[in-house]
Amino acid sequence: MPGIFVNYRRVFLHTSQNSDHSHAYLVEALADRLRRHFGDDDVFLDVESLSVGDVYPERLRHHLANAEVLLVVIGGGWLEETRHRMGLAGKDWVRFEIAEALRNSIPIVQVVLDDVVLPAAGQLPEDIQEMAMRQVFQLRGGRFAGEVSRLIALLQQHVGPKWQPPPIAPQAKPSRWRVPAAHALTLALALVLPSVALFSGRRPSQQALIDVSHWPALGFVVATMVFAAIYRWRRRLDDLQRITAELPPAVSLVLLDVPFTLGLVGTGTIMMAQMEFNDPDERAVLTFVGGTTLLLGAIAISVYYYNKMTVWPPDIDIPGGPRTAIARVRQRLELWGTPLNRTQRDQIQWFRSRLAVAADNLRQEALRTRRERLWRPSLVRGLAVGLMLYLVYVPLTGIFLWDIQQRSSAAELIVGVAVIALFIALGVIFLELVHRFLRWEKTEIATEVTREMDRLDNLLNS
Numbered sequence: 455m456p457g458i459f460v461n462y463r464r465v466f467l468h469t470s471q472n473s474d475h476s477h478a479y480l481v482e483a484l485a486d487r488l489r490r491h492f493g494d495d496d497v498f499l500d501v502e503s504l505s506v507g508d509v510y511p512e513r514l515r516h517h518l519a520n521a522e523v524l525l526v527v528i529g530g531g532w533l534e535e536t537r538h539r540m541g542l543a544g545k546d547w548v549r550f551e552i553a554e555a556l557r558n559s560i561p562i563v564q565v566v567l568d569d570v571v572l573p574a575a576g577q578l579p580e581d582i583q584e585m586a587m588r589q590v591f592q593l594r595g596g597r598f599a600g601e602v603s604r605l606i607a608l609l610q611q612h613v614g615p616k617w618q619p620p621p622i623a624p625q626a627k628p629s630r631w632r633v634p635a636a637h638a639l640t641l642a643l644a645l646v647l648p649s650v651a652l653f654s655g656r657r658p659s660q661q662a663l664i665d666v667s668h669w670p671a672l673g674f675v676v677a678t679m680v681f682a683a684i685y686r687w688r689r690r691l692d693d694l695q696r697i698t699a700e701l702p703p704a705v706s707l708v709l710l711d712v713p714f715t716l717g718l719v720g721t722g723t724i725m726m727a728q729m730e731f732n733d734p735d736e737r738a739v740l741t742f743v744g745g746t747t748l749l750l751g752a753i754a755i756s757v758y759y760y761n762k763m764t765v766w767p768p769d770i771d772i773p774g775g776p777r778t779a780i781a782r783v784r785q786r787l788e789l790w791g792t793p794l795n796r797t798q799r800d801q802i803q804w805f806r807s808r809l810a811v812a813a814d815n816l817r818q819e820a821l822r823t824r825r826e827r828l829w830r831p832s833l834v835r836g837l838a839v840g841l842m843l844y845l846v847y848v849p850l851t852g853i854f855l856w857d858i859q860q861r862s863s864a865a866e867l868i869v870g871v872a873v874i875a876l877f878i879a880l881g882v883i884f885l886e887l888v889h890r891f892l893r894w895e896k897t898e899i900a901t902e903v904t905r906e907m908d909r910l911d912n913l914l915n916s
Contacts, residue, residue, distance in 0.1 A: 457496040457613035459518055459560075460485055461551045462527035466535050477529030477567045480595055484527070484565070487602045492613060493795040514547065515554070523612035524555040526585065529567040533577060540579055553581045561612045562588040565605070568595060610796075617797045619804045620769070678884045685887045692898060699777040700785075703763040706774075707756060767801045770812040776899060779805070780906050792916070799914060806910045809903050816900035824889050 462481050485499045498517045518524075539546040555562055562585055566572050575586035591608065593601050684691060698706065759773045766786070768779040783805055790798055 457492060457522040457616070458488055458498065458525055458609060459521035459523070459551070459555075460488075460497065460499045460525045460527065461548055461555075463529070463532055463535055463548050466531055477527070480529075480567055480593065480598070481527050483598065484593065484602060484605075488606070488609075489795070490793055491606050491795055492609075493616070493797050496613065496616065496796075514551070518551055518554055518560075519558065521555070521560055522614065523561045523563060523609060524551065525563055525565055525609075526552060527565045527567065528570055528572065530570055532570070533573045536573075536579065537577075549579060549582055552585055556582065556584050563605075563608065563612075564588060564590045566590060566592050568593075615796065615800055617800050619800075620765075622769075675880065678880050678887075681884060681887050681891070685891050688891060688894065692895070696777060699774050699781045703760055706763070707760050767805050770808050776809065776812045776816075776903050780809075780903070787913070792913075794913075802910060803914060806907055806914070809907050809910070813900050813903045813907065816896045816903065820893050820896035820900060822893075824885070827889055827892065 460481070462477075464478060464481075481499075485497055488497045498521065536546070536549060539549070552562070554560075564572065564585065572590060573586065575583045578586060589608070591601075591605050593605065698709075701709065762772050763774070763778070763782075765772075766782075768782045770776045770779050772779055783802070787802075794802065
């Protein structure tokens with residue numbers, strides 16, 4: 455809805471003013487400058503803002519009723535034409551718009567062009583005489599740019615912002631017991647699950663203990679090797695992440711989320727298909743139900759993240775983090791061009807404030823010690839570390855329980871202890887690699903965010 459309604463005369467019936475249209479270019483330049491600052495939808499100029507086929511009185515009343523301020527442009531011959539039309543049949547729309555604004559208590563700003571003398575109250579028709587007591591602004595063609603800037607500052611007192619920053623959810627107060635609780639839960643599961651088979655009266659076979667141990671052990675070894683490779687080639691992967699951050703949300707969804715979803719669903723379905731069941735039909739039903747559930751869950755997660763990535767303006771917590779948000783803002787700025795209107799500036803200023811928050815958080819993350827990173831009060835981080843510990847606990851308990859059950863020799867126990875020591879060493883190496891990688895990554899992104907904040911500051915101050 456238009457915040458600013460521009461009221462002006464573009465047709466003169468009075469014979470002495472037929473050729474006096476020298477103020478028309480100023481009105482058009484003024485409307486164009488107001489649109490660049492407030493936005494196209496916030497400025498109404500009848501000759502440009504009405505669509506073809508609109509019924510003039512109805513559309514006029516609609517826009518006028520929703521205006522926040524009426525800008526009455528008074529140029530040469532304005533008073534003479536107004537008084538001339540008082541004696542003519544038909545409605546004087548300029549006078550009608552002013553009277554409607556006065557009747558509805560809409561603020562009025564009189565813009566007097568060049569050296570035109572402002573009409574006194576006694577010279578105006580009775581229904582618009584109150585306009586003489588409203589604000590007055592002088593606009594001269596020779597000092598147009600500076601005076602329009604002053605006029606814009608005046609109009610901002612009447613025209614409220616059309617965009618409001620989205621609410622930011624308050625950060626939940628971290629609990630000091632989350633991480634210990636997550637570790638304790640995974641340790642309990644790792645100890646209890648193999649122990650059930652040992653003390654339930656059904657002695658597990660050697661093959662059963664191997665089955666429950668070798669997959670987690672292999673997974674942990676592979677995970678450590680993969681992360682070591684990631685740390686070794688972290689700069690190349692970082693360049694790849696910058697490229698993927700530039701991708702549109704739909705393309706990112708297809709190239710990144712779809713393969714991950716298919717891999718997750720395929721792996722889960724294969725694992726369920728290999729489970730032992732007495733009834734083949736029962737296996738088929740469970741495999742189908744489990745695979746379908748995984749697929750629907752993955753689709754729901756992808757749709758959720760896609761919706762977060764398409765919200766404008768983007769926040770720093772979208773998938774891909776600050777880099778993806780920065781890329782989306784740069785793409786939008788290229789479409790907008792310069793100068794920015796008020797709504798665009800408000801959105802960019804809000805985004806810049808969110809980048810400041812992201813930079814502070816990233817610097818704090820980069821400065822965390824190993825102990826702080828491991829025991830950070832985060833449920834997600836706690837469960838991730840707990841899962842890693844679970845991958846260690848399961849093979850260790852499998853080996854330990856087998857040794858106890860079989861009353862192994864000292865040599866066999868030494869081998870078991872050596873395997874335990876190997877897994878502990880792998881765990882230490884894994885945690886050290888994670889710590890160093892996160893410290894490096896957070897520092898890199900914090901530097902990029904700071905540079906982007908400087909760039910946006912230059913844009914907003916230009």
